[in-house]
Amino acid sequence: MLLKIDFESEVPIYQQIKNQIIKGIATGELTSGESLPSVRQLAADIGINFHTVNKVYTQLKQEGWVIIHRKSGVIVQPQLKGELTEEYLESLEENLEMIAAEAYLRGISRETFVEIINKKFDNFMRKGEK
Known part of the structure; x- marks a missing residue:
């Protein structure tokens, strides 16, 4: 890499x-x-x-x-478990809150914001399935 x-x-x-x-x-x-x-x-x-x-x-x-x-x-990690912890969810929410706040202040629409997130997430899903 x-x-x-x-x-x-x-x-x-x-x-x-x-x-x-x-x-x-x-x-x-x-x-x-x-x-x-x-x-x-x-x-x-x-x-x-x-x-x-x-x-x-x-x-x-x-x-x-x-x-x-x-x-x-x-x-x-040979055994990635994908554990979803409460701590991770809290961290995710905090990070997304700041990203969403900045996007809002820059005038990005909700639709565009969600579209960007979906595209990025879909890219990881496709690449991870290979």
């Missing part, structure tokens, strides 16, 4: 990496049981501090997207 980092973005580098790994899992670009680069290797490849990559991997582990073995490294 090729990561594209925008060093000029307001989105922190660790969040960009995390988002792209989660998208990679959702689209099937990263498959269940696949090994990810080591912390030091990924940091060297991108040209960032290894603590940044370590933070990403730790968060992905806490959220259940990867498992970390001392010997075999970081692996995409």
Whole structure:
């Protein structure tokens, strides 16, 4: 998986990496049981501090997207359960609230907003079925 980092973005580098790994899992670009680069290797490849990559991997582990073995490294969770927790739903609502607020303030209609969400969700469903 090729990561594209925008060093000029307001989105922190660790969040960009995390988002792209989660998208990679959702689209099937990263498959269940696949090994990810080591912390030091990924940091060297991108040209960032290894603590940044370590933070990403730790968060992905806490959220259940990867498992970390001392010997075999970081692996995409082989048994993705798709657990739907109350904590996740609350986080989803908070994130969507901010996105919806910004879309509203920019004059995007409800129909266009919902159309964009449906298109993005459908893209993941199609790619995930492959």
